[in-house]
Amino acid sequence: MSKNRVSRRQFLSYTIMGVGGFMASGTIMPMLRFAVDPVLQKEGEGDFTATPQKVDELTETPVRVDYTIVDREDGWYKSDESYSAWVYKEGDKVIALSPVCKHLGCTVNWGGDKNHPDQFFCPCHDGRYYKNGDNVKGTPPIGPLDEYLVMEKDGYVYLGGTTPNTLV
Amino acid sequence: MNWNSKDLDTYFQQKEYIDTLLVPLLKIDTTPEQLKASTSSTEFLMHLSNFIETQFKGRMMVMPPFTYTQSTSLNEMGEVLQKDLQQLEFKHIFYLTTDREWTDVETYGEMIWIPSIPLESMDKQLRQTIIEDQLRQVLPTLTKKWTGE
Numbered sequence: 001m002s003k004n005r006v007s008r009r010q011f012l013s014y015t016i017m018g019v020g021g022f023m024a025s026g027t028i029m030p031m032l033r034f035a036v037d038p039v040l041q042k043e044g045e046g047d048f049t050a051t052p053q054k055v056d057e058l059t060e061t062p063v064r065v066d067y068t069i070v071d072r073e074d075g076w077y078k079s080d081e082s083y084s085a086w087v088y089k090e091g092d093k094v095i096a097l098s099p100v101c102k103h104l105g106c107t108v109n110w111g112g113d114k115n116h117p118d119q120f121f122c123p124c125h126d127g128r129y130y131k132n133g134d135n136v137k138g139t140p141p142i143g144p145l146d147e148y149l150v151m152e153k154d155g156y157v158y159l160g161g162t163t164p165n166t167l168v
Numbered sequence: 169m170n171w172n173s174k175d176l177d178t179y180f181q182q183k184e185y186i187d188t189l190l191v192p193l194l195k196i197d198t199t200p201e202q203l204k205a206s207t208s209s210t211e212f213l214m215h216l217s218n219f220i221e222t223q224f225k226g227r228m229m230v231m232p233p234f235t236y237t238q239s240t241s242l243n244e245m246g247e248v249l250q251k252d253l254q255q256l257e258f259k260h261i262f263y264l265t266t267d268r269e270w271t272d273v274e275t276y277g278e279m280i281w282i283p284s285i286p287l288e289s290m291d292k293q294l295r296q297t298i299i300e301d302q303l304r305q306v307l308p309t310l311t312k313k314w315t316g317e
Binding site: 106 | 178182185186222223224225226227228292296311
C-alpha cells in the first residue's frame with residue numbers, strides 16, 4: 001500500500017472536477033475562438049475574379065472584358081453570372097470601369113457615338129462619359145461611372161467589386 | 169426594366185425616360201417533330217430578350233413573353249394585343265419573335281422578326297457573340313424609331 005492512497009472522496013471530487021472542466025471548456029473554447037476569429041482569418045484575395053484579359057495586351061484605349069462568376073450563390077440558388085468591364089491602362093495603372101450607366105442602368109459603350117469617339121456612350125438617352133468615367137455635363141447621367149477594384153496576377157487582370165469612381 | 173414591381177416603381181418615377189415596350193411573342197409548337205425546334209427557339213428568344221433588357225434597361229420595359237400554341241389565330245391575338253397594349257402609355261412598342269407568321273399580321277407597333285439560332289450546342293463565349301450579333305441586327309430598327317420622332 002502506498003502512502004498517498006486516494007480516498008473515495010478525493011477520487012469523486014477529481015472525477016467531478018475533470019468532467020466539469022471538460023464541459024466548461026466545451027462552452028468557453030468556442031467563445032474564445034469567436035472572439036479572436038478576425039486574427040485567425042487567412043489573408044485572402046477577397047472576391048477577385050479572374051478575367052481572360054492579359055495585362056500586357058492592354059492599351060490606353062478601353063476594351064471590353066467579359067468575365068463570369070461561376071457558382072454564385074444566392075440563397076440555395078446557384079448560378080453563373082456574366083459581367084463586363086471597360087479596361088484600359090493609364091501609365092502602368094490598370095483601370096476598370098463599370099459599364100452600367102448611372103442614369104437608369106443601361107450598358108455604356110466606348111466610342112458608341114460617332115461624334116464623340118473618345119467617350120463612353122449610353123445608347124438609351126445619349127448619356128456620355130469621359131474616359132475617366134466622369135459624366136459629361138448636360139447629358140442625363142448624374143454621376144461618374146463606378147470603378148472596379150483591380151488586381152494583377154500571373155499577367156492577367158483580376159476584378160473585384162465596384163467602388164465609387166476615384167479618378168474624377 | 170423587367171416586368172416586376174420593383175422596376176415598375178422606377179418606371180413610375182422615370183416615365184419620361186422609359187418610353188419603349190418590348191413584347192416577346194413566343195410560339196410553343198406541340199407537334200412531336202417540332203418540339204425540339206420549339207424549345208430551341210424558346211431559349212433563343214429568352215436569351216435575346218434578356219440581353220436586350222440589360223443593354224437598354226433604362227429605356228425599355230421588357231414584358232414576360234406572350235406565349236401561344238400553333239393553333240392560335242395570330243390575327244385574333246394581334247388584334248387583342250393591339251387593343252390592350254395601346255392602353256399602356258409607351259411611346260414605342262416593339263414585338264420580338266422568331267415566328268415568321270407574325271410578319272403578315274397587323275399589330276400596333278413594330279414587329280421585329282429574327283430567325284432562331286440553335287444556341288444549346290454552343291459554349292458560353294460563342295453564345296454571347298451570337299446574341300450580340302443578333303442585337304446588332306435589331307439595333308437599327310430600335311434607333312430608327314427612337315431618333316425618328
